[in-house]
Amino acid sequence: MANEKSIDRMEKIVALCRRRGFIFGSSEIYGGINGFWDYGPLGCELKRNIKDAWWNDMVRNPPMPSADRFPKLAGREFQMVGVDCSIIMNSKVWVASGHVGGFQDPMVVCKVEGCKRLFRADKVYQVGFLNADVLTSMPAAYSKLQDQSISAQARIDVQAQLSISNVIPQLTLTVEADSREQAEQVEPSASQLKRHFGNATIAKVAFPLNNHPPHWPAAVCPNCLNGTLSDPLEFNLMFESNTGALKDSTSKVYLRPETAQGIFANFQNVYDTSRVKIPFGIAQIGKAFRNEINPRNYTFRSREFEQMEIEFFCHPDESMLWYEFWREARINWYKSLGIASDKLRPREQGKEELAHYSSACTDIEYMFPFSDEPQELEGVAHRGSFDLNQHGKFAKGKDDAFAIFDDEAWERDKHLFEQSRDREGAPLGRESAGTASPTSSQRETAGSSGAGDRAKEARSKPPYRYVPHVIEPSAGADRFTLAVLTEAYSYDESRASPEFLKFHPRLAPIKAAVFPLVAKDGLPEIAMPIYEAIRKVFPAQYDAKQSIGKRYARMDEAGTPFCFTIDGQTKVDGTVTVRNRDDASQMRIDKPRVVEFLREQLRI
RNA sequence: GCGGGUGUAGCUCAAUGGUAGAGUACCAGCCUUCCAAGCUGGUUGUUGCGCGUUCGAAUCGCGUCACCCGCUCCA
Numbered sequence: 001m002a003n004e005k006s007i008d009r010m011e012k013i014v015a016l017c018r019r020r021g022f023i024f025g026s027s028e029i030y031g032g033i034n035g036f037w038d039y040g041p042l043g044c045e046l047k048r049n050i051k052d053a054w055w056n057d058m059v060r061n062p063p064m065p066s067a068d069r070f071p072k073l074a075g076r077e078f079q080m081v082g083v084d085c086s087i088i089m090n091s092k093v094w095v096a097s098g099h100v101g102g103f104q105d106p107m108v109v110c111k112v113e114g115c116k117r118l119f120r121a122d123k124v125y126q127v128g129f130l131n132a133d134v135l136t137s138m139p140a141a142y143s144k145l146q147d148q149s150i151s152a153q154a155r156i157d158v159q160a161q162l163s164i165s166n167v168i169p170q171l172t173l174t175v176e177a178d179s180r181e182q183a184e185q186v187e188p189s190a191s192q193l194k195r196h197f198g199n200a201t202i203a204k205v206a207f208p209l210n211n212h213p214p215h216w217p218a219a220v221c222p223n224c225l226n227g228t229l230s231d232p233l234e235f236n237l238m239f240e241s242n243t244g245a246l247k248d249s250t251s252k253v254y255l256r257p258e259t260a261q262g263i264f265a266n267f268q269n270v271y272d273t274s275r276v277k278i279p280f281g282i283a284q285i286g287k288a289f290r291n292e293i294n295p296r297n298y299t300f301r302s303r304e305f306e307q308m309e310i311e312f313f314c315h316p317d318e319s320m321l322w323y324e325f326w327r328e329a330r331i332n333w334y335k336s337l338g339i340a341s342d343k344l345r346p347r348e349q350g351k352e353e354l355a356h357y358s359s360a361c362t363d364i365e366y367m368f369p370f371s372d373e374p375q376e377l378e379g380v381a382h383r384g385s386f387d388l389n390q391h392g393k394f395a396k397g398k399d400d401a402f403a404i405f406d407d408e409a410w411e412r413d414k415h416l417f418e419q420s421r422d423r424e425g426a427p428l429g430r431e432s433a434g435t436a437s438p439t440s441s442q443r444e445t446a447g448s449s450g451a452g453d454r455a456k457e458a459r460s461k462p463p464y465r466y467v468p469h470v471i472e473p474s475a476g477a478d479r480f481t482l483a484v485l486t487e488a489y490s491y492d493e494s495r496a497s498p499e500f501l502k503f504h505p506r507l508a509p510i511k512a513a514v515f516p517l518v519a520k521d522g523l524p525e526i527a528m529p530i531y532e533a534i535r536k537v538f539p540a541q542y543d544a545k546q547s548i549g550k551r552y553a554r555m556d557e558a559g560t561p562f563c564f565t566i567d568g569q570t571k572v573d574g575t576v577t578v579r580n581r582d583d584a585s586q587m588r589i590d591k592p593r594v595v596e597f598l599r600e601q602l603r604i
Numbered sequence: 605g606c607g608g609g610u611g612u613a614g615c616u617c618a619a620u621g622g623u624a625g626a627g628u629a630c631c632a633g634c635c636u637u638c639c640a641a642g643c644u645g646g647u648u649g650u651u652g653c654g655c656g657u658u659c660g661a662a663u664c665g666c667g668u669c670a671c672c673c674g675c676u677c678c679a
Contacts, residue, residue, distance in 0.1 A: 007673080014672095019615060019629090025670080031652055032670045099679070109605055109676075230605070237679075257679080293605075293677045301678075355679065496639045517637055545631090549639030556639095567637055577638070584639070 006369040013369070013489045014298055016499060020557050022046065022485065023299060035295030035303035037478075042558055045509030045539060047306075047481045051285050053337065053506060054308045054475070055082070059283045063329040070325055073318070079280045080310070081270060085262025087287060088241070088253045096394035097261050097387070098357075099238060099254075108209050108219070108229040119222075119229070121210035124176055125183030126219045128169030129196065130203045169205070170196045174219040174229070180206050239289045239303075255289040260472060262286075263311045264387045267402055278404065278468055279314035279322060285477065297370045299478050306477035311470050315406075316385070316462065319469035320360070323382045327362045330380055330473050334364065334480075338504035339487055343367040345374040357386030366483045377483055378475035385467040392467070403467045410464045417455040488559055495584060497553030502582055503561070505602040510560040511538035512598055515551050517567040519544040526591075527566040530576070533595055534564075538602070556581055562601065564594055 017023040021040030025032045039047055057063070062080045065073035094100045108121045171192060177183035183206040188196070209219055209229065218228035239255040242248075256262065263282045270282055285308050295301050314322045327346065334344055345365040354361055360382040365374035392401030458464060488501040505511065514531040516523035524544055531542040541560070543551050548565065555563050565577040575588040578597065589597055 011672085015615075028670090030669095034670070097679090290678075296672095357679095498640095515638090519636095521637085523637090547636075547639080547641060549641075551640090552638080553640045565638065569637090579638080586638075 006372075009489070009491075010298070010369040010486070012491070012499070013486055016489070016501075016557060017043070017485060035292060035301075037299045037302055042509045043481070046484065046503070046507060047477060049507045049509070050337075050481055050484065051306075051308065051477055054333075054477075055283070055285065057333060057336075058281075058308075058310060062281070063332070065325050069328065070321060073321055073325060076279070078312075079274075079276045080283055081274050081276060081280070082283045083263060083266055083270065084286065085259065085266065085284060087256050087289075088243070089256060089262065089265065091253055092394060093261050093265055093391075094238065094254050094257075096390045097264075098390070099257055108231070119176065119209075122208045123178065124174060124209045124219065124222065124229070125180065125206045126209060126212050126216065127173050127175060127183055127186050127204060127206040128216060129171040129173070129188055130169045130205065131197055131200045168216060172217055172219065174209075174222050176222050180208070183208075237291050237293075239291055257290050258288050258474070259284045259286045259307045259309045260311060260387070260474065263309065264391055267311075267313070267388060267391075271404065277408075278406070279312065279318065281310050281312040283308075283310045285309075297368070297375075299482050300368065300370070300375060302478060305479075308475040308477050308480075310473045311387075312472070313468035313470055316466060316469045319382060319384075319471065323360055323380070323471050326471050326473050327364075327380045330378060330475070331364060334366075334377070334483075337484070337507060338502075339366065339483060343374075343487070347374070355381075357383055359384050366479075368483065369486055375479075376476075377479050378473060381472045381474070383470040383472050385469055387470060388467050400467050403465050405459070405465045406463065410459060413464070414455060417458045418451050495556075496549055497556045500556035500581060501559030503559040505561045508559050508561055509539065510541050510555070510558055511562070511602060512540045513551070513555045513560050513563045514540065514542050515548060515563060515565045516544050517548055517565050521568065522571065523566050523568075526570055527564075530564060530566065530591065530594055534598065537595055538598055552579060552584075562598065 020042055022043035024038045024040055026036035026038050027033045059080045059082050062078070065076060067074035091100070108119050108124060171188055173186050173188065175183050175186045177186075184204055193202075207216075212219070221229055238257050241253050241255065242251040243253050244251050263284055266282070270276065286306065287304060288307050289304050292301055292303050295303055299305075310326075312322060312326060331344060331346055335341055343366055345367065347363045347365055349358075349361040349363065358381050362380045363376045364378040364380065366377045367374050388402040389399045392399050392403075395401070484503065484507055485501070488503045490500050490502045491498055492500075503509075512534050514527050514534065516527040527544070528542065531540060534540040541555075543554070545551070552563060559581070561581045563579040563581075565579060567577065569588075570576055570591065574591045576591050576594065577586050578589055579586050
């Protein structure tokens with residue numbers, strides 16, 4: 001729970017963002033729509049600057065491993081290339097990635113305050129206990145139920161028959177179970193038996209809650225044994241649409257829930273056409289869509305959002321080093337853009353927290369004012385070869401369809417496999433480069449058959465042929481934009497304009513403003529050409545309206561780092577005033593130096 | 605999905621069931637030589653939306669939508 005002061009701060013930020021046109025709620029004129037946001041004129045410049053900074057710093061001029069931090073990686077060249085994939089892909093992509101099926105399970109929730117526990121509806125069974133006599137109206141169905149030898153399908157058919165009949169069990173128990181058989185092992189207590197059935201024979205029928213008879217009583221929560229469970233709630237986190245004019249099951253498509261799969265699906269294309277060599281990275285910036293259960297916290301959890309993702313492909317033996325390299329590189333990037341280190345919290349996920357495909361993951365978290373808990377800005381995940389294996393299996397029919405062959409290492413090492421086994425102990429090229437080497441078992445294999453076979457065998461295996469491992473630094477463009485806004489927001493009661501945004505100059509939507517001190521005496525005529533000169537290089541604004549203080553204040557709110565004011569003295573000695581956003585200090589510089597001054601100050 | 609709260613001008617807020625207002629912002633003009641200055645005038649509303657009660661609803665009731673807070677969830 002965030003404290004009052006920080007919530008108040010958050011509210012002020014939200015109000016400023018709306019007032020000055022950074023962010024609006026989507027579709028406001030129609031009452032809005034939960035979980036969607038629009039960037040206004042200033043917000044769109046800010047977010048564009050953020051994406052441009054990322055693209056420039058990660059793709060065009062990527063970070064390099066330094067010798068002191070990563071001696072084993074130092075000097076290793078790697079390439080970064082970009083893709084821009086369609087949002088809608090063949091639906092099989094999402095089957096392979098695990099997004100279809102994995103997350104469409106209906107859930108049920110306990111209605112009692114203080115419990116509210118959620119269950120997967122197909123993992124909770126309501127077991128109905130019936131007096132056998134009640135079933136006399138359907139003796140055939142009943143006798144079938146008693147017959148343990150009937151097929152599972154026949155049993156389900158009978159159950160379905162029961163579910164549409166008006167038979168209501170005298171007693172129901174709700175249990176968590178993986179199967180109907182497991183569920184049906186539950187027995188009522190002796191007192192329940194006595195109360196409901198006396199000595200009568202009982203029959204037992206179990207239904208999972210995603211398919212239980214509507215006329216049965218509400219299921220009781222197996223957790224608190226007190227509240228009743230809701231009807232199944234569909235939690236389908238992917239947005240669906242259809243291609244073509246006809247809407248049927250074959251036309252169903254999904255709006256991508258992550259940009260990563262476009263990269264994986266194009267791995268072979270990029271590898272075949274770009275002369276990239278392992279290690280290399282593919283980057284993408286683009287919209288993604290998740291039908292979040294509960295969008296919250298301003299733009300933090302939106303249903304439509306933009307990702308800045310890298311999939312970095314590397315040799316399995318080096319993957320942990322690259323993982324650490326990227327984790328550090330990404331944290332440093334945030335710091336380089338003015339995010340205070342004490343609000344930036346890298347958090348290594350515990351083993352139990354990791355997704356099944358991931359062997360390591362660090363969440364880079366930021367302390368937003370809306371919460372006392374740090375919130376995820378970016379996840380740097382070690383995904384192993386999971387994604388390429390999945391697409392290999394689903395698209396090509398074999399796990400290692402996207403394995404690559406390391407020509408360079410093979411050229412260096414092939415003599416080891418073409419000569420007799422007495423060379424077994426010879427130093428291996430790759431090993432000295434701090435990377436992989438054939439394992440001893442491979443060497444034995446190599447030594448036990450003919451040279452040609454040995455070579456062929458070795459070529460087909462790691463380290464020469466392998467499915468690359470993937471390091472995935474996946475950042476949220478909107479989340480970082482929000483972090484930049486909250487980081488920049490400053491309040492100083494002593495200033496005439498207490499609220500201002502202290503953006504890193506590189507990210508500021510407007511870099512400079514030009515004001516004639518008064519709109520007369522020939523000052524606008526001097527100011528306008530200065531504005532036009534700046535505008536050719538940096539986003540700038542010209543303002544001659546209202547008092548000078550008000551104009552400074554307006555620029556403070558927009559986060560403009562510098563204002564140039566032309567006054568009477570400009571006409572005398574050709575100098576203009578530079579006013580600094582952060583401390584409201586002023587200095588004079590020569591008029592022709594204005595653009596140069598900005599270049600120096602902005603260091604862009 | 606649950607509980608609590610809030611919806612009136614771009615913003616902050618008024619308005620006994622009886623003509624929707626103020627400040628601020630914004631725009632125009634005047635004034636003004638460095639920090640939201642002053643004067644004059646002006647623009648801005650389906651009171652979130654819908655349905656009811658009423659002679660009459662911003663106000664009362666019901667529903668709905670959105671936002672905020674707390675749970676819950678977030679591959």
